[in-house]
Amino acid sequence: MVFLPQEIIAAKRDGRVMAPADIEAFVSGVGSGQVTDAQIAAFAMAVFLRGMEGAETVALTRAMRDSGDVLEWPATDRPILDKHSTGGIGDNVSLMLAPIVAACGGAVPMISGRGLGHTGGTLDKLESIPGYAIAPSEALFRRTVAEVGCAIVGPTGSLAPADKRFYAVRDVTATVESVPLITASILSKKLAAGLQGLVLDVKTGSGAFMARREDALALARAMVDVGRGAGLRTSALVTDMNEALASAAGNAVEILNAVRFLDGTHRDPRLCDVTLTLAAEMLLLGGLCRTVAEGRQMAERALESGEAAERFGRMVSALGGPADFIDRTDAYLPQAPVVTEARAGEAGFLQAVETRELGLAVVALGGGRTRAEDAVDHAVGLTALRPLGSRVEAGEPLALVHARTKEEAEAAARRVLAAYRIGEAKPPERSVVIERIG
Structure with a gap:
C-alpha cells in the first residue's frame, strides 16, 4: 500500500x-x-x-522512541534516573539536579531539549559554555555517565530522531501546548535513554504552557500513565510557575545562577525547594532512599559538601568544556555589552507578574527563537529578578536587562515593568510544589 x-x-x-x-x-x-x-x-x-486517545499517545510515543536507537546500561550498578520539566522561566533545575543525584549514587543520562516558545531550553543554556558538546558521540556520553555519574546532552541523531523534527516544527507553529504531543516528545526521548526511573516536573501558572492547574494535572497524569504503561517507574510533581523560578532568565545568566547555587554563593529559595524535592523523588524511584524526607537530606548533604558542584565541573570538563569552569565561570561565559535597570514606577508590593512576558522579553532580546533556524544570543537575558511579595520603592530596579543595544535593553525593560503588578497589599505566599502524582 x-x-x-x-x-x-x-x-x-x-x-x-x-x-x-x-x-x-x-x-x-x-x-x-x-x-x-x-x-x-x-x-x-x-x-x-x-x-488523542490514550492508546494513540502510547503508539506515538513508542513510534518516536523506536525511530532510533534505545540505550542499554548493563555495566553500571547505579540506578538510571532522570527528570524532565515541561518548561518555564528561570527553570535551570536540571543543571543542579543531575550532579546532585549523581553525588547521591544515581546515574543520570539526561537527554534535554532546546527552548520552546517563551520558555528556555537546557541545551541553549549549556551552549553558553565554550567547548561543551551537547551532541557527543555515544561512547563519550556513556563514558561521562560512567565516570562522573551524569551527562546533560541533546538527543543525538540516533536517539528518537523523529522527535527532533517534531520538536523544531512545534516550536514555531503554535502547537506546543498539546498533552499528547508533549507526552510523546518527552517520553520517547526518556524511553530511548534506557531509564529505570523518571520524575516529571509539570509547570502551571502564567509562565507555563499549561497555565491552568487542571490542565497541568491532566498532563502529569497522562505522562505518568504512559510512562508506567511503557514499563518505566514514573512520578510527577505539579509546580508553580506564576513567577520566574530563578532570579535569572536567559542562557549564560542561568548557567551562572546554577554555578552560584552549586557553590553556595546564592540560592533562590523557590528554585532550591523544587530542586531538592525533585532530587528526593529521583532517589526514591531509584531505591537509593526509603522516604522522600531521607532523599532530601541526602541531596542537601551533596550540596553542602561541595560534591554536587564538583560533579558539575567534572561533567563540563568531560564533555569538552573548561576544566576550571566552576572556579572561573565569569571568565568563560559571554556577557552582553549593555546592562539596564528596569525600575519600578511606583512604590508597593510586587503582587503578581505575567511570567510569560518575562520569557518573551528574553526571546525579543535574542535569547530565544521565533523561527526554528534562528540563532540564539547566549549573552542576553534578565537577572536580579525581584520575587513576588517584595516591597519596592519608586525607582528601585525590578530586574537587570542584559542586551546588545541600548534600544533593545530599554524595550525589554518596558516589557518587564508592564508584566508586574504593584499594589499596597502583600500577596499571600504560595507553595512552589503544588501536588505529587504517583
Whole structure:
C-alpha cells in the first residue's frame, strides 16, 4: 500500500482514531524525510485541535522512541534516573539536579531539549559554555555517565530522531501546548535513554504552557500513565510557575545562577525547594532512599559538601568544556555589552507578574527563537529578578536587562515593568510544589 501522509493527517483532522500502524508509518516518514515539515505542522495542528486517545499517545510515543536507537546500561550498578520539566522561566533545575543525584549514587543520562516558545531550553543554556558538546558521540556520553555519574546532552541523531523534527516544527507553529504531543516528545526521548526511573516536573501558572492547574494535572497524569504503561517507574510533581523560578532568565545568566547555587554563593529559595524535592523523588524511584524526607537530606548533604558542584565541573570538563569552569565561570561565559535597570514606577508590593512576558522579553532580546533556524544570543537575558511579595520603592530596579543595544535593553525593560503588578497589599505566599502524582 502506498504511504500517503495527507490521508493520516486528514483522519486526525476529522477526529478519527488513528490505527497504531498509521501512526508508526507517519513517524517513520518523519524520521526518513519522506514527510515534509509542512505535513508535520499539519499533523501537529490536527492533534492539537482534536486530541488523542490514550492508546494513540502510547503508539506515538513508542513510534518516536523506536525511530532510533534505545540505550542499554548493563555495566553500571547505579540506578538510571532522570527528570524532565515541561518548561518555564528561570527553570535551570536540571543543571543542579543531575550532579546532585549523581553525588547521591544515581546515574543520570539526561537527554534535554532546546527552548520552546517563551520558555528556555537546557541545551541553549549549556551552549553558553565554550567547548561543551551537547551532541557527543555515544561512547563519550556513556563514558561521562560512567565516570562522573551524569551527562546533560541533546538527543543525538540516533536517539528518537523523529522527535527532533517534531520538536523544531512545534516550536514555531503554535502547537506546543498539546498533552499528547508533549507526552510523546518527552517520553520517547526518556524511553530511548534506557531509564529505570523518571520524575516529571509539570509547570502551571502564567509562565507555563499549561497555565491552568487542571490542565497541568491532566498532563502529569497522562505522562505518568504512559510512562508506567511503557514499563518505566514514573512520578510527577505539579509546580508553580506564576513567577520566574530563578532570579535569572536567559542562557549564560542561568548557567551562572546554577554555578552560584552549586557553590553556595546564592540560592533562590523557590528554585532550591523544587530542586531538592525533585532530587528526593529521583532517589526514591531509584531505591537509593526509603522516604522522600531521607532523599532530601541526602541531596542537601551533596550540596553542602561541595560534591554536587564538583560533579558539575567534572561533567563540563568531560564533555569538552573548561576544566576550571566552576572556579572561573565569569571568565568563560559571554556577557552582553549593555546592562539596564528596569525600575519600578511606583512604590508597593510586587503582587503578581505575567511570567510569560518575562520569557518573551528574553526571546525579543535574542535569547530565544521565533523561527526554528534562528540563532540564539547566549549573552542576553534578565537577572536580579525581584520575587513576588517584595516591597519596592519608586525607582528601585525590578530586574537587570542584559542586551546588545541600548534600544533593545530599554524595550525589554518596558516589557518587564508592564508584566508586574504593584499594589499596597502583600500577596499571600504560595507553595512552589503544588501536588505529587504517583
